[in-house]
Amino acid sequence: MFVLVNLKTYPCDPVAVAEAVRDVDETTDARLAVAPAATHIERVAETGAETWAQHVDPIDHGSNTGHALAEHVADAGAVGTLVNHSERRLKLADIDGTVRAAQRADLETIVCANNPAQIGAAAALGPYAVAVEPPELIGTGTPVSQADPDVVEDAVAAAADVDPDVSVLCGAGISTGDDVVAAGDLGAGGVLLASGVAKADDPKAALEDLVAPL
Amino acid sequence: MFVLVNLKTYPCDPVAVAEAVRDVDETTDARLAVAPAATHIERVAETGAETWAQHVDPIDHGSNTGHALAEHVADAGAVGTLVNHSERRLKLADIDGTVRAAQRADLETIVCANNPAQIGAAAALGPYAVAVEPPELIGTGTPVSQADPDVVEDAVAAAADVDPDVSVLCGAGISTGDDVVAAGDLGAGGVLLASGVAKADDPKAALEDLVAPL
Amino acid sequence: MFVLVNLKTYPCDPVAVAEAVRDVDETTDARLAVAPAATHIERVAETGAETWAQHVDPIDHGSNTGHALAEHVADAGAVGTLVNHSERRLKLADIDGTVRAAQRADLETIVCANNPAQIGAAAALGPYAVAVEPPELIGTGTPVSQADPDVVEDAVAAAADVDPDVSVLCGAGISTGDDVVAAGDLGAGGVLLASGVAKADDPKAALEDLVAPL
């Protein structure tokens, strides 16, 4: 299972969370990574934790003020980027352009989407993975696998229909190790986490609990 | 072949073009339709020409100022809508929402996209058809089938891979009847036209020339 | 006082509301108008009610699919347009472009904004009027003049500072004639209304109640 901790713009210490990600990663078969804000990528990557960007723009070197360039993110130490997160929705043409820009800089991509139909669409763009985030579960604390297991199974089926090589992550409603196991049982290859780890008093303990049942 | 004439915001008489579309439609096996601006849908539909909207928003009845509601467009006489035209690009979630809104009001949808990868993505959303508009051909007068036939064949293949029921239209670089025939030979089920008919001195003659070789 | 009834995409009969606006307008010194969806502008204008668009795009005749052209809206019978409504927020450059496009077609403009600072900014673009819509009051039923009278007075002062010729409307929290009077006492030159009239069982009676104290 791939476990990606999205730090968003939470008031957390990104380096401390990254160190927890790095340390717990060494104790488990799961693959752990952390996605800090752009300004923190370099310092987070220096911890040795696997580092992802939260966003990259569909651009190349040139006249682009206030944009995130794939090469900048990669040079700072990131190995992948989230794309089209529910808090940063993109035009279809820009999701495609971002996946291309990321490939150019050897970044993996996880394209987020709302439902199985959009997951199929995202899979058609050839990303490393897709992540299903049902809007009705975001931020509720209800695990997707419990509230609406069909959406995960349908997303897995929709992605497999279009491109069986694309992994499907579960991107909302994950807070315990049992949720992670349940997501895997439904066919997910990983999970996106956020506040449960980033805002925990002890991020390392939170991560250890999450990977314990794996 | 399906031939849809997009009137954009050209300085043309939408009713005159619609009458030409209606009259030429009766003389050919091709299916002809016209897409006027929202303010003109009702008057255009009253001509008896098959009428499409240029855009519909992913909304329902409610507090939406300055939006195009599928039901309004359908009540005014439209039978379908363009979605995600290159001049009105949408977020992936909004393309999906628009296809759902259109289905709710019994409108057909043609989702436009730039390249085969995006065409596959668009097809995964379950529209009536998709239209490939390679940006490098838009407005050039060079027929897509001549400049870059691979893009049409690849788009047809990409859509068929995802959903064989989705028709693929050719959405740029069509100006003659031979272009329409060539698009059909590459697997396209129709074409999007714009200035060649809308800005013609004699729209009816322009349409007759286009459908003559069919 | 200027009273503009925004029909949004409410499930109402736009012609029936327009007839009520027209009839009540003849009985009062207030100026009444109605803003239907684009597809309904022509039929609403034919009632004789003063008709406004809900949105116009910053474009000219040309290659603009799915956009609202100022000339189309004016030809259909509208005399003005809302701009930057809270449900259709625009980029600063596009608000400016829309005000210019509207002027070109002899449409009046009401630019909406959230707070006094933005009202000052909107006034600097030279519209006919600005409308202050504090986000915390939209849709609450609490009259702005009662909940937060300072925001109206501050908006009036901010607009006057920049351009004393620009009228300030009160765009949220108006549902009774007393609210309209209170808005006027705070310096507003009019009000934007929506569901209170558009969704009323008897729109004419609702409008009569609103203008009765004027």
Added chain:
Amino acid sequence: MFVLVNLKTYPCDPVAVAEAVRDVDETTDARLAVAPAATHIERVAETGAETWAQHVDPIDHGSNTGHALAEHVADAGAVGTLVNHSERRLKLADIDGTVRAAQRADLETIVCANNPAQIGAAAALGPYAVAVEPPELIGTGTPVSQADPDVVEDAVAAAADVDPDVSVLCGAGISTGDDVVAAGDLGAGGVLLASGVAKADDPKAALEDLVAPL
């Protein structure tokens, strides 16, 4: 005069340009600063050069994936941020929100705009400065002061009308020291530069030439 070098996503060495900015700043009365991409702010600020962000989002700490938080940018060492650059146009409400977010983190703001009317609007939001970038001059190499001096004078007048404390920068068509002097003569308090310095073989020599006539 304030001279801000915008590195955009040019293929330059941001630290080398920052060192040139720092060194030349010590030799002149002009105030020099550099605006790198978000991933480079920390390393650029460590050179001792005055560092600006290219963009900040109108957000607070919280659930905002892929956004630039004012506090992150300030903690990384930036003292200000560009807002609404022509390559990153924002909604009016978001320009206002960004100016507030920047104030919260003690960042100065320069709000860019196209023409005198928008400059007046930008000035009404209370930024540190505004920058006028006539679209017809961006990237042409023609100095704004020579091609269209009225636009600078009109922008200075429009800003002064609204808020005399807001400085006006000249944001397009500056490449020589004479251009900087001419901009100052028209009332500008500074200039935005980009490729002329960022892509120069010797950024330090380019900056020395620019400030020599001051």
